Amino acid sequence: MTTIATDTKTAAAVQAPARTSCLLAEFENPAQLLHAAEVIRDKGYRYWDCHTPFPVHGLDQAMGVQRTILPVLVFFAGAAGCTTGLLLQLFTNSFGFTIWAMVWVTGYPFLISGKPALSIPAFIPVMFELTILFSALSTVGLMLLMNHLPRHHHPLFTSDRFRRASDDRFFISIEARDPRFYRSKTEADLKAAGAVAVEAVNEED
């Protein structure tokens, strides 16, 4: 059974015409890319991206990329960390206060250098550290999440031309799922925007 199913799938893949994943346009320098990005932005494409060997200043504006809301989310994550640090210590150092967490848990006040059990100055380092920890982890975590990362592969990596994106060429890719994507029209748009070459990149199985 297993063998047959696999065979069928392979056969289908061989026979079906390859679906286009995106169109890849090549540019020779950042100036060309910036200009093309402005053109593509103004055409109203939504699912597209630029690929450059190094950061290009002004590309965000040229692409019309909105500012990320990541900092706002991180602010709240930091505030949550600070609160967690405070509540954790208030609870663990307090008398006669129990909560149910699988079993009944109660605080364990511990006398340290004669300070009151609930002393804010002593709590601040932990609150500070948890603020930093939550902020840092949520920055990295949310960044990955919002970028749909990690992913193991991308159809663009099948293109030999695309290898130069990490060396000396600049690329724009427009995805086939974009509502404005029409193979011929999009290719013409990219050419009109100054692409020195345009190629179709196929979906993989």
Added chain:
Amino acid sequence: MAHDHHHAPDLSAGNLTGHKLGAHSRNLGIAAVALLAVGAWLGYRSGDAGHFARAYLVAMVFGFAICLGGLFFVTVQHLTRAGWSVVVRRPAEALAQNLRWMWILFLPIAWMGWKGTLVDLYPWADLAVLASVSEAEAKLVANKAGFLNQKFFFVRAAIYLAVWAGLGAFFWGASTRQDRTGEVAITETQRKWAGPAMILFGLSTTFASFDWIMSLSPAWFSTMFGVYFFALCATCGLSVMTLVLLRLQRDGQLRGIVTPEHYQDLGKMLFAFGIVFWAYIAFSQFMLIWYGNLPEETAWYLPRQVGGWLWLSWALLFGHFVFPFVFLISRWPKRWPSTLAVGCAWMLLFGFLDVFYLVMPHIPHDLGEYATYGEFAAKHASDSTHLADPALLCMTAGVLLLVLSGTARALKGQSLLALRDPSLGESLAFQNM
């Protein structure tokens, strides 16, 4: 902003030479001298030599903090080979070059030493006088006599003042010379010497803060005090240099050259050093002393936590950290000149209050008579900070205006930016990612 890379900035002389600086320098200078004279007269008339001397010390330290902050900015830019800051570096250099003449501000203290009245300001200067007030403290301080004696104190002060004057003159001279010659080698030299300069800066400011501020309470010590003073310098220096830049642009200079991108980074530095780092250091110092709870250490905090000083302590916590933290954390307040100006003026005000908080309180000699903090606080509940002391306020404003006048005077006839720095292009095109 989207098309900044499309047009070249205006580098013509009209945009780069301050045409109002001459008038600013003269007016500020006249006001400064008048205020200093009025302040000194009021202080002298008050008849309290100790209070007068401390009030003058507040003004002097505030002035040095501003210019040392400028020196720090210049040094750290060369040390890190920063490209973004070239267009904003000149005002910082102009602040730092004031250190060439600011040794004059130390002369009143030198005069006190010469006259033999330094003990009015520093209790360690005459152990016999100290012993008559507090036998125990005099015994403790006597152990420090190898360091805290008048001769060595003035030798050290001369070294700090010479180091600062030298560093201020070095960076100012090199940078303005490059305006004329355009030699790239000058930038190389500045970068090469930025490392040793930073070490000298760190040691000199640390020990100056020990000598001039910490030794006001000679039995007390905090190894963190130098770093605290550095945070104070960064707060005042970055605030003033940003305000100078904003003012120059309001006067019609540096148009299209200093952009919100640069302001945002200056705001970030003020946020990092002046707000967060200051709070970090201030709290670390407090917490260690609070936790250890040793009488000779907590004694420094006790007079600052009673009466009016308690209010000032809370004001510093909220005014120097919490409020500006919330205000400047976002991107737009750092990029919009009006909000950034409010933030800088606010931080400068709290920089001054911080100096006031460090210098003015006395450790009372009746500390030993109380069993608990509560008793002590109740007895001293009516202690006043005397913040509204006209002599102190006049002298502080006078020193501030003197520094601004010196800055304007130095910038007059110079380009307002390091015109031929090899990284100028990078700085002009700078954008935050």
